Amino acid sequence: MTTMQMQARSFLAGVGDLLLRRQTFIRRAQWAMIAAYVFLLVAPLLLPLPGRSDFIWNNLSRFVQFVFWGVWWPFVILGTALVGRFWCGLLCPEGALSEITSERGAGRAIPSWMKWSGWPAASFISTTIYGQLTSIYQYPKPAALLLGGSTLAAMIVGARYGKSKRVWCRFLCPVSGVFGLVSKIAPLHFSVDPEAWRRSDVGPAVNCAPLVPIKTMQGGSACHMCGRCSGHRGAIKLAWRKPAVDIVYGSGRIATRWETILIVPVLLGVVPAALHWSASGVFQSIRQWLAEFCVDAHWIWPLTLRLPWWILTNYPSVGDVMTLVDGLSLLLLITLGCVLSTVAFIVPLATSSLLLRRPLKVLHHLAQAMIPLAAASLFCGLLSLTITQLRSDGLVVPYIDNLRGALVASSGIWSVCLVFRITGIYGRSIGLRALATGLVGVPVALFCTAWATAFHT
Template sequence: MRDHRGVIQTIQWSVVGLYGFLLLVPALLPLPDDQAHILTNLTVLAEFIFWGLWWPFVLISMVLLGRVWCGVFCPEGTLTEAATHIGLGRPIPRWMRWPGWPFVAFLGTTLYGQMASVYQYPTGALVVLGGSTVAAVLVGLIYGKRGTRVWCRHLCPVNGVFSLLSKLSPLAFLTDRSAWERFNHEHRGSEVRHHAPHCPPLVPLKQMQSTSPCHMCARCSGYKEAIFLSTRMPGVEVIEESAQRATRWEFILLIHGLLGVAIGAFHWTVSPWFVALKQAVALWLVNHGWLWPLETTAPWWLLTNYPAHNDVFNLLDGAVLISYILTTSILLGSAISLALALGNACLGRWSWQRLWHLSHALIPVGGIGVFLGLSATTVTLLRGDGLQLYWINEFRALLLALAMFWSLRLAWRIAGEYTTHPGRRSGMLAGVGLALGLVGLAWWLMFVGW
């Protein structure tokens, strides 16, 4: 990869072209009718590619290959890096380095995407994905030196999710610190020591012991005879490196984001609780003579507004939708946090760092949950084309069960980093099992119970 930059750049700009075509052209076409199919309508095809294939399998690629998507294929990364070559090159401001941005960006994008029906309408996708792309280019034009990816490092809405999932990858570019020091000693005073490679996501190469921030672009491969692509046991970073590197904001993103906000966003479209809540609030408003929330709508780029398709959100719809997702995040996330806290307490004297570490055991089930939620669009579109997929619920259950087993195995190994006492480790495992049970119940409700 390092020695074939021309090929890599051809791939990158080809993806940018495909991305732009699928994002812009369907938004300019009339909305498809009920008879449109994947192979007969460009808009439906673009929907299938974006939400049925592209995003679900990008998530899978994080687990299998690390962040190769970010370094080689991501159109936003390519554009923001290109923009820095003609940009102002201003220093990265302190506010942009705030570690809470991955969660805030994920939350904001998810809520806005649901309000604009991003999965169903090309104009919604244009606003959400296109808006993110424009922001990436603007950040590249203003901040960072030539060839850097400030947007990707600090503000990308899925940066935090990708950082978590890539911890499970069996592939990683890691620095051998002893080889680094040995090289420095052998070449002390020589010119070669100062020829540092360019790292777009601004990773400090000497301290690169985690694959989370690395975009796998291979530009640093072989540097000082200390950085190489290596294989490792899947999830070993979660067991070992996360003991020191896990943070409170990663905990919040995983527990209240992937296992809270995301589940709420997938739930509301099929939830009878959402319908009951909206009806109860509507009845209360009518009884008190407050009809304006029921009668007031907003432009399509704020709230879904497609009267020709009998799909219009009023202010009540938007308010209840946001409330439902946030409530799901708070209640489910708090319940999972409590279960993890019980497991943490079983390992000995209370430690917040150990709680952050233990939460990383849930990364597999958090990742597979988002994959299942996104692939629901895949299933809906394929069924619309006549494929019944009678086996799909069993397949979903299998994937979820495998992810839960992996999470339990990681939790057991994490506990082993703190104690060898089988009773304490078993108590911790029970707490993690309770957390997994809550997640499993949430997905059972979506795919079976409701």
């Protein structure tokens, strides 16, 4: 190891130790984030909806909209991919509130229903779809309802279950599963040295709020990078790792079907459909077909009935109302995205496992290789909100659509390379490995092409 590498290692370990020493400061920063979060959530509710002459820089509602959906959401995803889940452990207001209420709460045992592995996928799908049906990115009321409701639920769970823990974040948070997946490509993690652990004395206990089994931590996608265990038993430190090594040789090897569900039908199917539906020609065709069907059947109410804003978008004052036909068309488009991605990716992944003469469950490990593609797709899809908001205010970011297309394409290439590396664990024949990789490469190429086309529409 060179001197520079040793210096970099000790610098990183020092950063981890600094987090441990500055827990009081971190808690104060969390309170500041909570105050800002509550203000940004509530203030737009008291103001009229912005008009055409309102911009990000002269209207609080537009500013909040930009902060929440144009900056916070996409760049937390990017930050998680680049440095891990520091956002969760240091700044997330929802996680902090859940832990604070848990410190003074009933401390009950966590019920078994809460530990169901499907919650991250189920809650992410339901909040994504509900957010689209109520136009959460455009209006403050659904944003306050969904984000505020989620925070309230986090506080209630904290007040009832665990002591000084983040039970909500560990089991129920709608984005925790996605953050856990995306963090697998981060080059930073808290590493555990089992030998140093074995040799050391027990030492004071560590309160790991998200309930990570620190001693046996695999990869650390559940770790919130809070730093509280830094230096524990002389065995844990913040360290560098090769990006995606966790996918190939670490936690990717014990991936479950719920992780595969979150990657393939959800991140590669539901999310692109949900983020691009308003500009989608397929959505317009479905809507047209449904409208004609209703007219032929003399059912006019699905075309005219207005539902409350908390069920379907309903803002007649700005000419934005979703009918039942609109809502149903959106659900059908999302279902179509989900089915298409499942067929397009799962069939080649399963075929590759069989080609390698391995059990079908190997497809879950191979599916982990799609994480870079899924993360880039989510980030670039969310950037659409940033770009649309800036463009509507006359600010154009040059070459941004080409850059997004290039990012998704390079992540797709990275994913295909990871498939090839994973196949090396299960087979020696270069021919079979290349064939298995090529099979998965086809839907990856189609997916990248579809996104690149969508970015320019």
